[in-house]
Amino acid sequence: MLTTTDHSRDSAGLSYVYPVISRRSGGLSIGINLNPNNACNWRCIYCQVPDLIRGTSPEINLQQLQKELDEFLNDVINGDFYDRYEVAEDLRTIKDIAISGNGESTSAAEFDQVIKLIAHSMSRFTLQDKIKLVLITNGSLAHKEIVQSGLETMNSNNGEVWFKLDSGTDAGLKNINNAGLSIERVKENLKIVSALCPTWLQTCVFKLDGELPSRNECESYLKFLSCLEDENIKVNGVLLYGLARPSMQIEAPRLSPVSEAWMDKFAEEIKQLGFKTKISH
Numbered sequence: 017m018l019t020t021t022d023h024s025r026d027s028a029g030l031s032y033v034y035p036v037i038s039r040r041s042g043g044l045s046i047g048i049n050l051n052p053n054n055a056c057n058w059r060c061i062y063c064q065v066p067d068l069i070r071g072t073s074p075e076i077n078l079q080q081l082q083k084e085l086d087e088f089l090n091d092v093i094n095g096d097f098y099d100r101y102e103v104a105e106d107l108r109t110i111k112d113i114a115i116s117g118n119g120e121s122t123s124a125a126e127f128d129q130v131i132k133l134i135a136h137s138m139s140r141f142t143l144q145d146k147i148k149l150v151l152i153t154n155g156s157l158a159h160k161e162i163v164q165s166g167l168e169t170m171n172s173n174n175g176e177v178w179f180k181l182d183s184g185t186d187a188g189l190k191n192i193n194n195a196g197l198s199i200e201r202v203k204e205n206l207k208i209v210s211a212l213c214p215t216w217l218q219t220c221v222f223k224l225d226g227e228l229p230s231r232n233e234c235e236s237y238l239k240f241l242s243c244l245e246d247e248n249i250k251v252n253g254v255l256l257y258g259l260a261r262p263s264m265q266i267e268a269p270r271l272s273p274v275s276e277a278w279m280d281k282f283a284e285e286i287k288q289l290g291f292k293t294k295i296s297h
């Protein structure tokens with residue numbers, strides 16, 4: 017049985033394609049994992065990927081990915097997928113295809129071809145106007161041509177990017193994401209991505225060693241948001257997350273959730289700046 021909490025990347029026994037039933041989204045999200053090697057160019061301390069290593073996606077077998085995706089879609093649309101996995105009646109609908117792997121998906125050398133391939137499958141099953149094509153990314157490879165080309169294809173196929181932003185400071189990026197780039201560079205990446213495809217910011221908040229994010233951190237984050245309009249950077253809004261699933265990193269024992277009240281208050285501050293905000297406690 018596929019439960020609403022089963023996010024396992026191999027729950028359908030495939031290499032690249034995995035199903036997630038989500039009560040929050042109200043249906044089935046079809047995940048695409050371009051990092052079966054658990055490799056990412058960042059190492060976020062809350063990352064839920066087990067055995068995470070630094071690196072990039074391995075070579076993607078495009079034929080296999082296409083076959084897996086088409087067979088999976090066929091099983092869901094024309095087969096008995098929902099019955100076999102005992103999916104609740106009210107969740108038997110495809111909500112999106114989400115490129116969300118065990119690492120940074122845009123590091124795949126075939127990223128643009130992958131997006132074309134997914135778009136092709138969406139068209140074959142007449143899904144392109146019915147579901148979203150979501151990319152979850154840290155945005156750090158936005159300067160690459162193949163990433164930009166992939167984003168353009170996403171844009172013409174109901175695409176949406178969820179761009180990771182966990183801090184508004186250089187120190188925060190280093191401490192939370194172990195990312196070797198500055199907040200100015202993050203802003204440049206965001207500018208590139210959001211100009212090519214509709215973009216939401218995705219932000220994870222938590223306590224570290226029992227301490228809430230400092231006021232300085234929160235204010236820097238809010239300042240980052242408030243400067244976007246002046247720089248002609250348009251985002252759809254902010255997806256604010258708590259610690260939904262346990263970290264698989266060495267820092268896991270140091271992390272704990274913030275209270276719902278704290279998160280609601282922070283969300284309110286974001287809304288005050290004119291950003292739509294969706295909270296996931």
Ligand code: SF4
Binds near residue numbers: 057065153
């Ligand atoms: S960017 Fe995503 S996959 Fe990479 S370390 Fe951070 S949370 Fe994990």
